[in-house]
Amino acid sequence: MLALQPPPQAPIDAPQIEYSAILPVLILLGAACIGVLVEAFVSKASRWAAQVTLSLLAILGAGLAFVLYVTDSPERGLTTLYRTIAVDRPALFLWGTLLALGLGALLLIADRTVERGGAFVAQAGIRPGTVQDRAQMASGGMQTEVFPLTLFALSGMMIFCAANDLLTMFIALEVLSLPLYLMCGLARRRRLISQESAVKYFLLGAFASAFFLYGLALLYGYAGSVKLADIANAAAGSAASDTLLFGGFGLLVVGLMFKASVGPFHAWTPDVYQGSPTPITAFMAACTKVAAFGGILRVLTVGFESTSWEWRGVLWVVAVASMVIGAVLGLTQTDIKRMLAYSSIAHAGFLLVGALALRPEGLSGTLFYLLTYGFTTLAAFGAVSLVRDSNGEATHLSQWAGLAKRSPVLAWVFAFLLLAMAGIPLTSGFIGKFVVFSAGIQDGMAPLVVIALVASAVAAFFYLRVIVLMFFSDPAPDGPTVTVPGTFTTAAITLGVLVTLVLGLVPAFALDWAGTGTFAF
Amino acid sequence: MTPTYYLLLSALLFTIGAVGVLVRRNAIVVFMCVELMLNAVNLTLVTFARINGSLDGQVMAFFVMVVAAAEVVVGLAIIMSIFRTRRTASVDDANLLKY
Amino acid sequence: MVGDVSVMAQSSGSDLGSYLPLVFLLALGAIFAGVSATLGALVGPKRYNRAKLEAYECGIEPSPQPVVGGGRVPVAYYLTAMLFILFDIEMVFLYPFAVSADALGVFGLVEIVLFIATVGFAYAYVWRRGGLDWN
Numbered sequence: 080m081l082a083l084q085p086p087p088q089a090p091i092d093a094p095q096i097e098y099s100a101i102l103p104v105l106i107l108l109g110a111a112c113i114g115v116l117v118e119a120f121v122s123k124a125s126r127w128a129a130q131v132t133l134s135l136l137a138i139l140g141a142g143l144a145f146v147l148y149v150t151d152s153p154e155r156g157l158t159t160l161y162r163t164i165a166v167d168r169p170a171l172f173l174w175g176t177l178l179a180l181g182l183g184a185l186l187l188i189a190d191r192t193v194e195r196g197g198a199f200v201a202q203a204g205i206r207p208g209t210v211q212d213r214a215q216m217a218s219g220g221m222q223t224e225v226f227p228l229t230l231f232a233l234s235g236m237m238i239f240c241a242a243n244d245l246l247t248m249f250i251a252l253e254v255l256s257l258p259l260y261l262m263c264g265l266a267r268r269r270r271l272i273s274q275e276s277a278v279k280y281f282l283l284g285a286f287a288s289a290f291f292l293y294g295l296a297l298l299y300g301y302a303g304s305v306k307l308a309d310i311a312n313a314a315a316g317s318a319a320s321d322t323l324l325f326g327g328f329g330l331l332v333v334g335l336m337f338k339a340s341v342g343p344f345h346a347w348t349p350d351v352y353q354g355s356p357t358p359i360t361a362f363m364a365a366c367t368k369v370a371a372f373g374g375i376l377r378v379l380t381v382g383f384e385s386t387s388w389e390w391r392g393v394l395w396v397v398a399v400a401s402m403v404i405g406a407v408l409g410l411t412q413t414d415i416k417r418m419l420a421y422s423s424i425a426h427a428g429f430l431l432v433g434a435l436a437l438r439p440e441g442l443s444g445t446l447f448y449l450l451t452y453g454f455t456t457l458a459a460f461g462a463v464s465l466v467r468d469s470n471g472e473a474t475h476l477s478q479w480a481g482l483a484k485r486s487p488v489l490a491w492v493f494a495f496l497l498l499a500m501a502g503i504p505l506t507s508g509f510i511g512k513f514v515v516f517s518a519g520i521q522d523g524m525a526p527l528v529v530i531a532l533v534a535s536a537v538a539a540f541f542y543l544r545v546i547v548l549m550f551f552s553d554p555a556p557d558g559p560t561v562t563v564p565g566t567f568t569t570a571a572i573t574l575g576v577l578v579t580l581v582l583g584l585v586p587a588f589a590l591d592w593a594g595t596g597t598f599a600f
Numbered sequence: 601m602t603p604t605y606y607l608l609l610s611a612l613l614f615t616i617g618a619v620g621v622l623v624r625r626n627a628i629v630v631f632m633c634v635e636l637m638l639n640a641v642n643l644t645l646v647t648f649a650r651i652n653g654s655l656d657g658q659v660m661a662f663f664v665m666v667v668a669a670a671e672v673v674v675g676l677a678i679i680m681s682i683f684r685t686r687r688t689a690s691v692d693d694a695n696l697l698k699y
Numbered sequence: 700m701v702g703d704v705s706v707m708a709q710s711s712g713s714d715l716g717s718y719l720p721l722v723f724l725l726a727l728g729a730i731f732a733g734v735s736a737t738l739g740a741l742v743g744p745k746r747y748n749r750a751k752l753e754a755y756e757c758g759i760e761p762s763p764q765p766v767v768g769g770g771r772v773p774v775a776y777y778l779t780a781m782l783f784i785l786f787d788i789e790m791v792f793l794y795p796f797a798v799s800a801d802a803l804g805v806f807g808l809v810e811i812v813l814f815i816a817t818v819g820f821a822y823a824y825v826w827r828r829g830g831l832d833w834n
Contacts, residue, residue, distance in 0.1 A: 087801060087802075088799055088801065088802035089802060090801075090802050090803075090804060091799065091802045091803050091804075091807075093803075093804070093806035093807075112817060112820050115820045115821065115823075115824050116820055116823060116824070118824055118827075118828070119820075119823045119824040119826075119827035119828065120823070120827060203681065204681070206684055206685050207685050208685070246660055246663060249663075249667070250663060250667065253667045253670065253671070257670060257671065257674050260674055260675075260678060261674060261677070261678070264678055264681060270685075271685065271696055272696045274678070274681055274682045274685065275682065275696050277678045277681075277682075278627060278678055278679060278682050278691075281674065281675050281678050281679075282621075282627065282630055282631065282634070282675075282691070285631070285634045285671055285675065286618075286621050286634055286637075288671075289614075289617070289618075289634055289637035289638055289641065292637075292638060292641040292664060293614055293637070293640070293641050293644065295641075295660075296641045296644035296645045296648065296657075296660075297644070299645065299648050299652075299656070299657055299660070300607075300644070300647075300648035300651065300652070303652045303654065304656065305656070305660070659795065662791050662792065662795070665788055665791060666788050666789060666791060666792070668788075669784050669785055669787075669788035669789075670785065672781070672784055673781045673782075673784060673785050676777060676780075676781055677781065680774060680777055684774070
């Protein structure tokens with residue numbers, strides 16, 4: 080009877096796992112799983128409190144584990160889990176950034192003071208425009224699945240920027256994207272455009288991940304492995320066809336650029352930023368950008384540095400396209416959330432300048448830029464969610480006229496954040512742009528940097544336009560009011576503004592931290 | 601049979617899927633085209649596993665299948681929710697968000 | 700020894716004895732099918748209704764065909780189909796594990812139990828929130 084049994088296999092060694100290094104991610108994933116169980120077994124009335132407590136504890140716990148690990152982490156970094164995850168200095172910098180931004184975004188998501196019951200729909204299954212829909216708008220309930228989804232997305236982002244292997248990167252990409260697709264469609268008000276943004280984000284996102292995957296498959300065919308280091312080795316000395324290498328690289332980059340909402344792959348960004356619930360927009364704009372550029376930096380530096388002279392020209396064009404599209408189309412926007420979306424496309428172009436520099440200054444500059452941009456954006460979207468009229472958020476620019484007369488505090492805060500995005504000195508945005516552009520110059524990309532400077536001057540115009548509108552126009556008689564936020568939203572906005580201010584005045588410590596090490600592989 | 605034919609076939613399937621995403625109007629059909637692209641990737645992966653003589657590609661195909669299934673579920677849920685409101689799954693009718 | 704036999708079976712193909720388990724399996728299958736069909740006919744209750752006489756006892760009525768765009772499939776079908784796809788495909792990871800269970804040892808077992816537990820969390824959510832109720 081035993082005749083058909085295969086010969087016994089040699090034992091397979093269990094991978095070496097550095098649990099202390101990946102503990103922050105494990106805590107977040109574990110808490111997300113517990114969050115799913117909370118949804119299943121806790122009564123509806125106490126779910127919100129349970130989920131908020133659990134999620135906050137998870138992020139704080141992950142932050143504690145992170146801090147404990149960072150204090151005595153090896154200088155050169157380490158790789159773990161069969162070399163699929165690299166916990167090195169850039170990854171740790173990004174993890175710290177993501178955890179802090181995630182905390183801010185979670186506070187915005189959990190807030191129930193700005194809108195009664197929070198920014199999320201009470202029941203996603205209710206059809207917009209029906210009697211039940213009007214009832215849910217007035218009700219205090221919300222779809223509390225948002226919290227575990229946020230934790231899943233955040234852990235996916237953390238794995239994404241530490242992934243040393245394209246397959247791990249792909250799985251992390253999906254773990255971060257799928258929850259975001261769902262959360263986009265959960266706005267309490269304006270359900271139609273919220274659902275529409277979810278469909279658009281989903282279809283385009285799935286399209287882009289198919290490109291990423293095909294690139295992965297071609298690179299697997301080229302190098303016989305999807306580990307970035309193996310691809311780099313194969314590219315350095317291999318007789319295999321360059322078609323596979325560059326075809327694979329191109330497709331891979333399309334997928335990555337889509338997630339980072341760069342240049343010609345930006346089509347989803349304005350629609351999704353406008354349609355999503357504003358706390359989710361803040362989460363996406365800040366955290367997804369950080370994670371996606373973390374991935375781009377690692378792929379370009381670890382995997383493809385040796386062939387950079389072949390592809391850099393193409394990415395120059397992409398960076399220019401992104402800056403021009405963001406700056407020029409941003410000028411024509413009349414909706415504040417769309418305007419911030421185009422601003423994010425322009426910033427993606429600036430970030431790409433740093434990522435293309437492929438030298439330690441470029442790496443540390445881009446990391447620093449991501450840190451500053453993330454906090455500024457988070458606070459900006461937090462501020463947007465406060466300006467409301469009877470229909471919910473008042474996002475049309477004309478409604479923002481004369482806002483300084485109604486709420487000087489909010490107007491000053493928002494003006495400061497816009498100045499930071501424009502890169503005015505004494506804000507973090509200026510330092511960020513300065514380090515990224517000087518890295519570009521050092522690497523001989525002067526023409527690109529000149530274009531970037533022109534683009535940021537153009538972009539500054541539309542930020543200033545909003546400031547002028549807020550301070551020097553007369554408010555409309557039936558204009559929106561500024562809601563006084565509760566603890567959560569106040570904390571998130573304060574966090575963003577403080578970081579923007581501190582990094583503008585004393586950036587040295589963060590710059591040092593960003594420059595302490597390079598990628599391990 | 602040389603494995604190259606399978607690579608060509610998968611490239612063809614991927615292209616058909618990509619063109620389908622761009623030209624078809626029904627969200628469900630667009631979505632099926634994306635699935636076609638993912639399955640073309642699976643074919644590429646197992647072919648390269650054969651060429652390279654390693655099993656990695658086949659295992660990766662498993663991961664792609666699972667991710668594709670998760671994507672189907674999320675996608676169908678989103679498309680169904682918008683269909684129930686609008687009684688249409690045409691991507692042309694989703695036009696509330698523009699400049 | 701086991702290894703030797705299987706190698707021989709692969710190399711020569713003349714050793715028909717190694718196919719004996721297959722014959723056993725076939726015979727077992729035939730016996731099981733025969734016994735259950737006979738038992739069902741003998742001892743089962745016989746109550747007929749319209750649904751039982753249709754081609755398939757579940758799912759959408761196969762005829763008349765839905766008019767294009769007019770005949771709609773209830774949303775409940777989508778829900779069931781989505782849950783089926785999800786839990787069905789997750790199980791694909793059990794195959795590679797089962798093939799190498801010995802070689803993977805305790806670590807592999809722990810990992811697969813963790814994996815099944817994670818799927819179990821999702822199952823608990825679906826079950827508690829009424830995803831498995833038809834109405």
